[in-house]
Amino acid sequence: MATTNKYLNIFQELSKDIENGVYESNTLLPSEHELCERFSTSRETIRKALTLLSQNGFIQKMQGKGSLVLDVSKMTFPVSGLVSFKELQESLGRDIKTDVHKLELNEAPEQLASQLECDEGALVWEIVRARTIQGERVILDKDWLLQSQVPSLTEEICSDSIYAYLENHLGLNISYAKKEITVESATEEDRVLLDLEGYSHIVLVKNFVHLEDTTIFQYTESRHRLDKFKFVDFARRRK
Template sequence: MLNKSALVYDDLMQKIDQEVYELGTYLPSENQLCQLYGISRETGRKALGLLAENGYIQKIRGKGSLVIEHRQYEFPVSGIVSYKELAQKMHVTTENLVYSFESPVALPVQAFASLGGEVKPVPVTAIKRVRIIDGEPDIIDKDYILTSVVPDIPKRAAADSLYAYFEGELGLDIAYATKEITMEPANSEDREQLGLDKGAYMAVVRSVTSLADATAFQYTESRHRADKFRFRDFARRTK
């Protein structure tokens, strides 16, 4: 059972997606939302604030909440969304080929190093996967998960969805991630796994994922074929 503002957010978001509220029109006013959902104004405003933040609406003082053009669901970088979740929303067929699985193994992972100290080897589960999208291998994912947080990862979880295992089965509360995108020449592993020529480029997304108690527990290096990579973002100007 979610809270009221989240329920209102979901409902409005769905109705925008289904064009019950069409692009270029206004949502019901805040007072109308109070009556429609039986909530207080601040609760409705919390839902509207989330919609604005995520690019569904633009609030205009004195007028209302205007439905604006919204980015379609895009590929695997925007926000924290698991592969499986994305594939479902995008209606593409994806396969997941685990070609390396080591557990436990001690590796010096920069992301898990304490501040200022040197990078010591820590026990992790190391997983390497190739993502096959519509029959074509496009992405290599290398995951390093702290053994101290997740002692054991069944191989079926790696082949299916790590996030579903962490959240659904272990009850971990995944809160946030920092990501960095760079462009780098393909290495021999890239070329081998994805069948690329020499001189090919890769979009590399490195990310550190943390739980609600702020412990960083997962480091991921996601290497995308440059010609297939696309990242979309919605940003608001802060003053």
């Protein structure tokens, strides 16, 4: 194990232990001394690994007590950020799969035209994708994109990263999104395409996504199983 990367490897091993329940939430990790012995390394290296665990939400350092393991059964989704699911997958480092259930080009009905600020009857891509995380289908993403901005789409693109395709191949400058978060009753589609485990409601995140020139080109409904996710933001008080 290279010395320069040793703390990263220790972080990865301990984070997997926490995710797999080796260290349960609300219990303490072994002491720094015990971890030094386990990994045959210095206290400085262990402290670097613990700092990474703290920064990524796995532990809370308690002065004079040690490192308290936090509940990681809920995945953290940023409210303010505008990231693709693939980018989120890479940052979380979890076993994630996307299944494309629908890819169609249709005329926009009145309500959708209003949401996309386009003419009724304009051509719109409709994509329905289920996201499987750690073996459970817990997110249903429903996207509508204006064909005037996105001339073509394939199932392969949709199962990988639509945003990577839009930015790297079409040269679109995706800029910002307005978001709405509500809790709603699960639909029949939710019950068929998600593993709801008896939950009757879902967390619904609506995204109205704009290009750099302020043009709206995408409307998204991201439907999340209640027990698996928390949404976070950073707020600073203005005086």
